[in-house]
Amino acid sequence: MRRSRARNAAAVALAAALTAVTAGCGGGTTTDSEGSNDKPKELTYWASNQGTSVAHDKKVLAPELKRFEKKTGIKVKLEVIPWSSLLDRILAATSSGQGPDVLNIGNTWSASLQATGALLPWDDEHMAKVGGAERFTPSALAAAGAPDKDPAALPIYSLAYGLYYNKKMFKDAGIDGPPETWDELVKDGKKLTGDGKHGIALEGGDPVENSHHAFILGKQHGADFFDASGKPTFDSPGAVDAVKQYVDLLAADKIAAPGNAEFAKRESVRDFAKGKAGMLLWQAAGTALQSNGMKSDEYGVAPIPVQNPGSGEKGTRSMVAGINLAVFKNTDNIDGAMKFAKFMTSDEEQRTLNAAYGSIPPVKAAQSDKAFDTPDLKVLREVLTTSSAPLPQVKDESKFETLVGNATKDLFADAAAGRKVTTESVAKELSAAQQQMRK
Amino acid sequence: MTTLSPPPGTSRPDREAGPSHSGPPLPRRRRILPDRLRRAGLPYLLLLPALVLEILIHLGPMAVGVTMSFKELTQQYIRDWSAAPWTGTDNFRIAVDVNAPVGEALLHSFFVTCAFTVLAVSLAWLLGVTAAILMQESFRGRGVLRALFLTPYALPVYTAVITWSFLLQRDGGMVNHVIHDQLGLTDSEPFWLIGDNSFAALVVVAVWRTWPFAFLILMAALQNIPKELYEAAHVDGAGMRQQIRRITLPSLRPVNQVLVLVLFLWTFNDFNVPYILFGKSAPEAADLISIHIYQASFVTWDFGSGSAMSVLLLLFLLLVTGGYLLVTGAGRKRDV
Numbered sequence: 001m002r003r004s005r006a007r008n009a010a011a012v013a014l015a016a017a018l019t020a021v022t023a024g025c026g027g028g029t030t031t032d033s034e035g036s037n038d039k040p041k042e043l044t045y046w047a048s049n050q051g052t053s054v055a056h057d058k059k060v061l062a063p064e065l066k067r068f069e070k071k072t073g074i075k076v077k078l079e080v081i082p083w084s085s086l087l088d089r090i091l092a093a094t095s096s097g098q099g100p101d102v103l104n105i106g107n108t109w110s111a112s113l114q115a116t117g118a119l120l121p122w123d124d125e126h127m128a129k130v131g132g133a134e135r136f137t138p139s140a141l142a143a144a145g146a147p148d149k150d151p152a153a154l155p156i157y158s159l160a161y162g163l164y165y166n167k168k169m170f171k172d173a174g175i176d177g178p179p180e181t182w183d184e185l186v187k188d189g190k191k192l193t194g195d196g197k198h199g200i201a202l203e204g205g206d207p208v209e210n211s212h213h214a215f216i217l218g219k220q221h222g223a224d225f226f227d228a229s230g231k232p233t234f235d236s237p238g239a240v241d242a243v244k245q246y247v248d249l250l251a252a253d254k255i256a257a258p259g260n261a262e263f264a265k266r267e268s269v270r271d272f273a274k275g276k277a278g279m280l281l282w283q284a285a286g287t288a289l290q291s292n293g294m295k296s297d298e299y300g301v302a303p304i305p306v307q308n309p310g311s312g313e314k315g316t317r318s319m320v321a322g323i324n325l326a327v328f329k330n331t332d333n334i335d336g337a338m339k340f341a342k343f344m345t346s347d348e349e350q351r352t353l354n355a356a357y358g359s360i361p362p363v364k365a366a367q368s369d370k371a372f373d374t375p376d377l378k379v380l381r382e383v384l385t386t387s388s389a390p391l392p393q394v395k396d397e398s399k400f401e402t403l404v405g406n407a408t409k410d411l412f413a414d415a416a417a418g419r420k421v422t423t424e425s426v427a428k429e430l431s432a433a434q435q436q437m438r439k
Numbered sequence: 440m441t442t443l444s445p446p447p448g449t450s451r452p453d454r455e456a457g458p459s460h461s462g463p464p465l466p467r468r469r470r471i472l473p474d475r476l477r478r479a480g481l482p483y484l485l486l487l488p489a490l491v492l493e494i495l496i497h498l499g500p501m502a503v504g505v506t507m508s509f510k511e512l513t514q515q516y517i518r519d520w521s522a523a524p525w526t527g528t529d530n531f532r533i534a535v536d537v538n539a540p541v542g543e544a545l546l547h548s549f550f551v552t553c554a555f556t557v558l559a560v561s562l563a564w565l566l567g568v569t570a571a572i573l574m575q576e577s578f579r580g581r582g583v584l585r586a587l588f589l590t591p592y593a594l595p596v597y598t599a600v601i602t603w604s605f606l607l608q609r610d611g612g613m614v615n616h617v618i619h620d621q622l623g624l625t626d627s628e629p630f631w632l633i634g635d636n637s638f639a640a641l642v643v644v645a646v647w648r649t650w651p652f653a654f655l656i657l658m659a660a661l662q663n664i665p666k667e668l669y670e671a672a673h674v675d676g677a678g679m680r681q682q683i684r685r686i687t688l689p690s691l692r693p694v695n696q697v698l699v700l701v702l703f704l705w706t707f708n709d710f711n712v713p714y715i716l717f718g719k720s721a722p723e724a725a726d727l728i729s730i731h732i733y734q735a736s737f738v739t740w741d742f743g744s745g746s747a748m749s750v751l752l753l754l755f756l757l758l759v760t761g762g763y764l765l766v767t768g769a770g771r772k773r774d775v
Contacts, residue, residue: 117518402734402739
């Protein structure tokens, strides 16, 4: 009798352990409810790394979060997460259901993350709580989710690619102004190259940067990396031309240093700031350049060149880059999260934060501030409103960044090792990347 | 049945003290529980915490992983895994279909990993055993050298490997500065972190990380070989080389058996070193299987496919480990 009781106890304990395990792997809460208000006095906020370092971000955000606490009595726990691990952290939070209340996402992930269902959709009712969708620039809002769905996030910082050029190096080489077309860019680049210096600095070892340039050039060549139904078309002729043209800056034109093929830690920004290269393609590089010792009057900013002067898709000069703010559906402080989203998208905060990060406010009313009237931000704002396109807002977008970005990285490595990069070799790499998309 | 032995210090009046005695303890103590229950239930009860933890920490996640490998677990379903559709053996079929790109890439990564493991483990072992033997004799500064040798093992992996990645950078990296600028061994500065050289870079860093462990274990094992054996061999006229071959290596055999296995498993599964060295996407020449699986699941958001690859990896490692233990174990029995 007693013996069996002990056995029962063991069996019960074992069963309990097993249930604990199986419950643990069941993923997050399966309810579709939109958050609760269990912890009304507390919020956790995951911020992306916008400043020159994580410490810089904390310094920028801390006083603002204090102001929010004073206003609402809600304490915000801030965690600044580097880009290299942000997506992993978000996915882990999504699968476990244990995550922040409010978080920043790269706007190119919007549709991919929207498909997980982890983010609170901004339908009309929610949107009304932050002042309505009209407050945001349409292009920024278009990069916040699939076109046929409610946005999955709100834009908070907008960015665009620009061509940064070293004024003194241009003058010394006898170049009047920034290039308008890619042919001119290559010609200017050749004039700048020599004596240990190069025409342009590229971040060739960084798949994400590569994929952005592949996208921009793809648009200029009339190629999208996804067709209308969301199926990948990575190896279309236009896409091959786009990637080849980008890699050729190092491979055939030789206006970028071979070492650029392994740059993935912002070495290209450093090289440009130090005068080792005359041009740089980057998003809102101002603060990063200044922290590398380059003064703001030493560089100029121009729109990224096009193939031929023109408009429409072929005149695309940038992707709509930027950061969105999302509310995690599993939040235990939904009202507080809404208040925080309203606070972060308020005109005043938008001015303060975007000025600190050198980005452009996606909130229209905030753009009028003097801080955004600098020559470089004016150019980027112009690009953003007139000649930018959002990356494909399809659920497989993040795979595009990885696969096409890596294919380009491999091509750069080939070129740097002295192997020839041909249309065939580019097409082969891109086909291989496309085949990895099995569904 | 050692769990049943009374703790040391308990008096055992009714039993002869002696190492040879290993039967169950005699029931002559305070009776809190009746004998029958104690004998039958206690071992299980004592094992229970370990069992529960084992299930929670090891078997649970493994079971989850195996389950995942039969599902189509893409981003739509990661919030609610139970909703992911079952796909049967689809994930496995795609992973082992070596004629299709996914399977081909996996196979390539598998071969790279095998070559890497064989090289890294043998080099780490060779370095470890050489250093351990050389450090047997006492000489001035031995302690300092020993401590120095152990630093790679003591350093946090991130700090150590990120330093290597700086050393290995093409422009301005220390490695190229030495072999190209100063020694003039190469015509142009080679790349170490991209392209084909990345394999060599990976092997060097991995060996640098793991050999101190081999060194430490082998050094401890060497202390257990009786000095008299060497003295006797010396008297009989055996030289240094013969002593190593006839005394040292055979005496190290049991330690080596475990050491090589542990090194193999660590190296084969190593994630930190390639991840810190190359980032999320390793160059093809150094595409280790752990990074490859990480990419297949996390970066492309296809957790089912990643799990299937992990399960295949697990099966392979089980097979190798089992085979290894069988072969070396059988060999040992014959020796005795």
